[in-house]
Amino acid sequence: MQYYEDIEIGDTQECGEYTVTKEEILEFAEQYDPQPFHTDEEAAAESAFGELVASGWHTASICMRLLVDGSIRDQASMGARGVDELRWKRPVRPGDTLSVRTEVVDKRVSESDPKRGYVDSRLEGINQNDEVVISWIGLGMVERRNPDA
Template sequence: MQYYEDVEIGDTREFGEYHVTKAEILEFAEQYDPQPFHTDEDAAEESPFGELVASGWHTASICMRLLVDGPIQNQASMGARGVDELRWKRPVKPGDTLSIRTEIVDKRVSDSDPRRGYVDTLLEGVNQDGETVISWIGLGMIERRNPDAETE
């Protein structure tokens, strides 16, 4: 199990692989983001994207799944305080394969609860060509192994 004390600023990881299908793009969009360039191939051709593309929220959800299946499953995660700087950088298309890379950009012990550490992580979703399609800074909370120890 990875605790707050095991995480260092600058730590980086790359992992996961998720193949995005047209059927999945359509299904997600019809339920959660029914804009024409996500739900209708003909309309999408007339859009600035020129073709059907995944909802940004779908892309974020895929990356979150990769994150949970990756490092979070072996981490003493206590959830998150939010997300900063969410950016959709490139459209995700049917047939794309996504993976993620993460970098720890900040960490500190909670002032209000010494059992908890705050860890800010830059996440980038990357397509099969190495292009960043989405990025955000996750404001995670991780349990401290020894909450009685001196803070950093």
């Protein structure tokens, strides 16, 4: 288990790989983001994207799953305080394969709860062409191994 004390500013990690299908783009969009360029191939062809693209929220969800499976699962995570600087940089299309890379950009002990440390990490979702499709800074909370030290 990785605790707050085990994490250093500058630590990097790469997580997983996931190929996005047209069917799941349509399914997610129908339920959560039913804009025409996410739900209708003909309408999407006439949009600024020129073809069907995944909702940015779908892309964020895929990256979150890769992050949990890749690093949070083995961390003494206590959740998150939120995200900053969320950006959708490129559309995700059917057949794109996504992976995640992270870098710890800040850490500090909570002033209100010494059992908890704050770890801020930049996440980038990357497609098969090594292009960043999404990024954010996750404001994580990680349990301290020795809060009295």
